[in-house]
Amino acid sequence: MKKYNKDIGDYGENLALDYLNRNDYDILYKNFRIRNGEIDIICKFKDIIVFIEVKSRYSYNFGFPSEAVTYLKQKQIINISKYFLLKNKLFNYNCRFDVIEVYFNKNNNLYNINHIKDAFRLY
Template identity: 40%
Template sequence: MNNKLLGNKGEDAAAVFLEKNGYIVRERNYRAKTGEIDIIVSKGNTMVFVEVKTRGSLAYGMPAEAVTITKQQKIIRTAQSYIRYKGLSDYSYRFDVLEVLATKNGSMTFKLIENAFEA
């Protein structure tokens, strides 16, 4: 399976995982001039910006390791744009990384890293 297809399957599964864990999906693949956020969810009065990283193996390290400082800065700027655009100043915010590991038999495991980085 190519990386793009694996990433799309991982994001779809991640959205279901988040919903099953009490989150409300607000946006998927939100794009602004500053970048993209994979999934935006809320739970209570917290808005969560989730970067999903899917891997078919750990040959290149843990998925979260691919969320570099540069990527974090793009996500933060894009989240700030989203907050302004939607007028969401009443929420608290957090940035999570959701690692998705896909096995060859098609099953997926998830690891949600809350507060993976800060603005």
């Protein structure tokens, strides 16, 4: 089951990357990982560094995909983003935290992408 969920997540991330490329986002990193966790996609849009969490689902049985980005997950993404900005010396950029929801049908031949811009903020 774990491999199945990983495959669904990877497929959703690849579809999200295609969507971002079509919408003029410059991809900086995919799956930026440190000991504390990972950020699915880091990209640049105009003068904004965008940190994106991708959530993929086949059904709404467990709620909307964006609901899986809990307060603790948001805090983890924010901490990893601070490390990323410091490591890469990206001091003069504004940041944004987005969530991309990918909905699949049972045959994997159709999908729908919902891009939630500025889904949460650093306070």
